[in-house]
Amino acid sequence: MEDRWNVLFQGLFRMLVICLVLAIFFPVYEADFTGKVFGQTEPVVCLVGEDVILPCTLRNNVSTVNAVKEAVEWQKMDLTQKDVHFYTDSRDSNMDQIPSYRGRTSLFKEELRKGNISLKLTSVKLSDAGEYSCSVPSLHRNEKAFIQLKVGAVSQPVISIMGPKDDGVVLKCESGGWYPEPKMTWLDSDGSILPDGPIETQIDSEGRYTVRGEVTIQKTDNNKFTCRVNQLQINQMKETEMNIPGDVVTS
Structure with missing residues (x-):
């Protein structure tokens, strides 16, 4: 009987060691299941008066993550009032939106289930240039993807x-x-x-x-x-x- 207990104890000890090793070398983060936001490293460039898309995707290590029921937040980082677009409870909620962006921002609602949380900005102005952040605060309050927008204006000589x-x-x-x-x-x-x-x-x-x-x-x-x-x-x-x-x- 004592030998059986020794064998059982050794087996449990080995399993504990294996779990500890896996936890150290292969940690499982919440983001692996809930997803992370990814923007674009290269600046987005457009001209005054054009429409532009600021790309952002919600995905995990394997595939995109359905964002229909999540909160999606877009902000402009160089402003005191930062809210550019906010989506929550399956609808837009822009009460605190920067006034100059009203009526000019939208998400691709049909693409949210594919993890596409990109922002469309219409009739771009020079003042729109700057750094934007994309986040899903319902999953990760402090995790953001940053996208740089450069705006130009030209004319014929x-x-x-x-x-x-x-x-x-x-x-x-x-x-x-x-x-x-x-x-x-x-x-x-x-x-x-x-x-x-x-x-x-x-x-x-x-x-x-x-x-x-x-x-x-x-x-x-x-x-x-x-x-x-x-x-x-x-x-x-x-x-x-x-x-x-x-x-x-x-x-």
Whole structure:
């Protein structure tokens, strides 16, 4: 009888050791079952007036998690009043929403059961730029995914002929309403950058930039010149091409 008890005790001891090892090396977190939120590491870029989607997904280690009955919260981190969109009890609840976002935010309700808790933001404004957080407070109050939104504004450059100068003619280019501040470049018909004249930049009350520049050109085979304005941060470029009449450019 004593031997049987010894065997039973040794068996229980081995099981306890195995459970302890598994608990140390393979811990089971609540998130494995309830899910975590995942955003996008790269910034989301859009232009003023466009609609944009801020991506966020609720999933566990294996698959997406149904979010229909969960609370979903979107906030803008650089504001004192942070609430951008709140969903709970299977409906939107935006009583405390930032006024400038009213009527412009929505979730993809039909996609919630697939774990898609992305936010759609319509008619984007320059002031919408910044860092947003996505969370499911009904599961993890302090766990958030962060998404950076960059907002740009662009316009088409306009070229005009100012008049003759020395042995050439002066062209002027102007493009307004840009954000962030853009760069202007002149090119000839071969795509070579021309040495430009003075570049003037102004900023208006809304924070948008107007850039103006001049270049003195000489007669070429086809008298075709391009004013290019670009902004690398938002990966935007606008250009206007002009063919100058031969009789305007002196030989």
